[in-house]
Amino acid sequence: MIKTLNSPPYQGGHDFRVDMETLKENIEYGVTLQARERVLKAEGRPPTFIREIILENFMSYEYARIPLTRGLNIICGPNGSGKSSILLGISVALGQVYTERSRRLSDLIRRGKDLGRVTVVFDNRPVDGKRPISFSRSDSFMLSRYLRKDGSYWFETDYKEASAAEVREVLSSLNINPDNMLLIMHQGMVEEFALVNAEDKLKMVEDVVGLSGYREKVLDSQRRLQALVSEETAVKQLMGMAEETLTHWKDVYGRFLKKQELISRRDYLLKEKFWVQVSKLEKNVEVTSNKLELKRREANELSDKVSRSEEKSKSIEIEFHASYNKLKRAFTSLSFLLSDKSSSEARRRTLESAVSSLENMSATIGRHLAECKSEAKDLKTLQKDIGILVDSWSKEVEIDARKSLEASGEAEVIEKALAQDEEGMFSLAKKYAEERANGALLAYQRRQAEKEAAELERALKELKAELANLELQKPSMEPRVSVTRQLYDIDAELSSVTAQIGAYADVPDEAKDIFESYSTKYKELKDRLELVLENKKAVLSELEERKRVWRRGIHSVLESVNPLYQEILRGLNAYGYIRLVGEEEFEKTGLELLIGFRGAAPAVLDAYTLSGGERSTATISFLLALQRLSASPIVAVDEFDVHMDPVNRERIFRSIFQRAQDDEKQYVVITPSQVKIMGDDINYVVTQMVEGRTEVGTIAGR
Incomplete structure (x- = not known):
């Protein structure tokens, strides 16, 4: 346990405490295949899903209500029919940063209109008396975002205006991070994922499986260690x-x-x-x-x-x-x-x-x-x-x-x-x-x-x-002095003593206070240095412990995801695995995906080694393998299959279908291709451009 002084530090002091019990509990807890379920159960809330998307004066949509279900939702239609606009609408409603950086929100309003609205309706029906969004009493929870032509916008939750921070808080409680491309992949992001460096890939995975807090704990310990090192140097200089x-x-x-x-x-x-x-x-x-x-x-x-x-x-x-x-x-x-x-x-x-x-x-x-x-x-x-x-x-x-x-x-x-x-x-x-x-x-x-x-x-x-x-x-x-001397004798001695005091005129009256102050400060600095050294030792121990817990968590993820990843790749006549790189240094530790097709040696997923179809296949296979550990109830991918050959496309769709069958998660897949997989549990959404506006229909599974 890191110690603290009763008095405040002389300069730049920090009060650090290590929750070793929590660390031990996390070690025991680990990361297993049921991570997502544990996150939700720990909060006592059932998972949710998007029941409906409402687009009003949004891009090519004049007014459309797109129903979605738990499980697999496939959105298809010709190019330019507004398929991607549905995922873009979801992202805009959720406040995704990507949508605000890539374009002006006012450009998303339908031409000729001054106001647009996108609404995501979440399922909020109670399970065992508990609702996914506890503060709402309704079976559905509406999250809307209004866009004005002048560039202004605002959010509403169940028809009540809300701030962006309040929206992020609601989404965080549902384990939905709209800015993680492993949860919402827009058109082109499948290719973009290959360009992401290994360190950022690992951070995305940590966010998906709920290990971001572990990284933050390590970073927090590193920051505090650096602060203690800086303080140690400063205190030593001050002591000199x-x-x-x-x-x-x-x-x-x-x-x-x-x-x-x-x-x-x-x-x-x-x-x-x-x-x-x-x-x-x-x-x-x-x-x-x-x-x-x-x-x-x-x-x-x-x-x-x-x-x-x-x-x-x-x-x-x-x-x-x-x-x-x-x-x-x-x-x-x-x-x-x-x-x-x-x-x-x-x-x-x-x-x-x-x-x-x-x-x-x-x-x-x-x-x-x-x-x-x-x-x-x-x-x-x-x-x-x-x-x-x-x-x-x-x-x-x-x-x-x-x-x-x-x-x-x-x-x-x-x-x-x-x-x-x-x-x-x-x-x-x-x-x-x-x-x-x-x-x-x-x-x-x-x-x-x-x-x-x-x-x-x-x-x-x-x-x-x-x-x-x-x-x-x-x-x-007081007290009264018994006087025996004459006044002139006293005055004579007084003059002599006063003259002697004058010789010490350069000695300030505050000399004692200054000396004691510097003595106290020196002792404080000495005590502070001892404390900093003790804390430094404790934080070093804490840092190593947190890194060990973090590494164990990451390895546990890989141990869970790798078999699933390899299983999916085997169905695609490929072989690959996931590995950590740069483990010697925490900041440089990253995640690499390796894949080889038709007996070729596995190669690292990047923008140069593999073809576009191979990169898409590796990325989607990894994404599917990761979902068993994902804490988010929703995953959405747009046009991942544009570079795939028909065989791999069909195999990937079957893998997605199988994953949706084994999981309560909601999958939203957008494709321009013809879908050959049909099933009663699949919700098909078809878009079509009619007289300059997008019309939406659904097809019952067979």
């Missing part, structure tokens, strides 16, 4: 180049390791430097945080003092306003009091003046009374009234004097109180000014503390941001 490359990269890899060692030291120094920076930043963050905390506490305390100072100032201000209002009220009272005093004194003075005037008036009246005794009564009354008025006003003057005295006393009291209140207000104003000054000083100190706190907070934020940036690098710098 890979070894040189691997040596170079091994040196580079050594320098790469030294570079990696320096890089590791540099990375450690970078890590050490990193943790020095982190430690320094962490310490600065801690110190700054403490300073900020103290400054914030100081600012808070100053804020409290400012608040208390403002409250005290407010209290003094309220007290000052209260004293002011009190002083204002006292001044108002004093003003009213002084105003009343002034009014009282003015009124007193007025009253005193009036009293003095009244007293003077009373004295004057008294004098008048003394002088004027007659008017005394009125004057006395007036004097009395004045006296009353003077008494009244004098009392009021006393009252006003007393009030003025009282007002003066009250004014003195108020003035003393005002003096005291005024002194208190001055004191409050001084205290207020002092408190306001103190509050302003505290507010200034608070602002300074807040400013310093803000600066510390900003500095702390910058420190934390710097530390946060370093935090991003922490995962790659």
